[in-house]
Amino acid sequence: MTSPIAGGVDCDLHPAVPHLTSLLPYLNDYWRDQVTTRGMTDLVSQSYPTNSPISARPDWRPAQGKPGSNLEDLKRQALDPFKVSYGICNPLFGVQMVFSEDMQDAFCRALNDWLAKEWLDRDPRLRGSIVIPTQSVEKSVAEIERCAKDPRFVQVLMLVMGDMPLGKRFYWPIYAAAERLGLPIGIHAGSAYHNPPTSVGWGSYHIEDYVAQAQAFQTQLTSLIVEGVFARHPALKMVMLESGFTWLPPYLWRLHKFWRGIRMETPWVDRAPLEIVRSNIRFSLQPVDAPPDSATLHRLFDHMQSDELLLFSTDYPHWQFEGDQALPEGLSPELVRKIMIDNPFATYGRLTQTAARETTR
């Protein structure tokens, strides 16, 4: 196995909201009343049913409550064994599924405040992602600006399957705000289920939804690139979270080929898609949708033609690997350093800023 090195960044941790009622202290009177009077149920997305094997590793599953809902577990099972200096919290509470933008906004604000108070305040290694109500760009920008005042929020979080393709100009004010405030956009697996969860309709099974996350990331990358997001916002970084990455090389060959053939349709795309990905897009390590043998995986790393694309992640508490084998077998020490330390710090500028601040204190 490949051993982790100390001082890295775990870029994909999932602290769980125990229940919608856990957010009541963070809601105003009106919304608190709405939740209780209307008997709202918990917002658990069917992307991650609590008891699904993929939602928690057996040895990370608590005796009671949702996996990932206990800070001490997260320290003991994720932060400590991988010796990370920072862990980035990406809450997957299902706030995106509701259809009212007002309700979505209230729940997002409560979720972000809950994260700061119940997690970030309680372990100095933890950093957060700002969950936004993407049905309203105005409300999303306001929430980004509100949370960004806290330097422990290091990125903006969106789901890979929402109402519209993410490159659509509708979303660009969100990207402008993120770029201005030094926040990458994290795009995480999961759906608001406002559209069928595959590009060919509703499948029958949870496993289909999960496998289809990879295809959703592919169509989103196409959208982001060809709409011109990175021509307009060259400094913006986007991180594909829990996306898998072994699909990337052949996906890019195809996109590149069609871009060469019909670039007259999108003349504002001023660089080859491959170059845009290398400069602006990053991928979390887990899950490694790996071939059975490590030799093939190493050929795949060669096909990616860059050692700067991957950011270390455990995807805690999701079940992606056994024991402490978060890093695939046979990685060189140089690549381990890139994945665990150099690439995350180069992506999340706010990590360095807060580290500097802590040092000077």
Add this chain to the structure above:
Amino acid sequence: MNIQVRDLPEKAAAVSAKTAIADCDIHPARATRTELHPYLAKRWHEHLATYGEHPYQGMLEGPPYPKAQPNASRRDAYPPEGGPQGSSLSFMQKQHLDPNNVVLGVLNPLRTGQGIRNQDLAVAICSAINDWQIEKWTSQDSRLKGSVVVANEDGVAAAAEIRKRAGDRNFVQVLLLSRNVEPLGQRRYWPIYEAAQEAGLPIGVHAFGFGGNPITASGWPSFYIEEMVGHAQCQQTALASLVLEGVFDRFPKLKMIMVEAGFGWAPSLAWRLDKTWARLRSEVPHVKRQPSEYIRDHIWWTTQPMEDPERRDHLFELIDWIGWDKLLFATDYPHWDYDEPSRVLPAGVSEANREAFYLGNARKVYGLA
């Protein structure tokens, strides 16, 4: 045609255009709007003139994503006698079949009854298209073989059409499209698979189609390039559905060919399916084997648009992972993104693999060996 500027230093060493090849994706077109009328009941002539095709998309005619070229076809492929590209057998022979030494050409008619909401109309047009393939194409040139086009959303009617054509050597496969009302593994489509297996016909699943679903899982994208690149994603989810619904356990002799949606995605999809199945197999106990095994045993891919990495060793490694016995050469004639036979495969391929790639695999899959 669109000129694809490619650096191909291996060009000089590339295969001779005179090698006999199969072209597993040729698109025949109708020369006039009324060319199908002899094969359609008069009722439908009037219906079409009055109401149009009424498809699962908004445009009465034509595609909602305008193509890169008229009819998505090469500008040099208009027949001299008039009509759209791909509508003249004699010009197809002169421009493509003869000079490229195509000894087996598989016809995949598009704009048929597939993706039409009125199922009676869909059934009628599909059957008419099949008659038209025989009369205009396959009976006129023995190199050409047809695809049984079926009303995809009406499984029972589709199965009846397949049984009607079973044993007719004019046809070598059943044709479906990747985008349908539901993912292709769903039970509404099983009668099609049952009839195809019974007839000994593989099913070609060609990119495109309309089933009313947004073509990404996040809604409708803006551009034609997104539709084109997105065929690979639609095909992946359609294939995942076929595997995870247990279609290949239910129909163990069924063969499927993924047409015009790339093949580069196949290994990573198979790895992801295997890994996820290892975790979640209790949800799908009807899936008895590793998903990659079904893919290995039941799926073939046509080559166009050919995967085109910067380094050819990456292409060869990719094909090694899939298997040289799994790829069927195709040009997509007369479409604009046509692959030129002599330029597709870089140098460095063994003679046996080259023969399999260009012809041998196709003959085996279509039962013509």
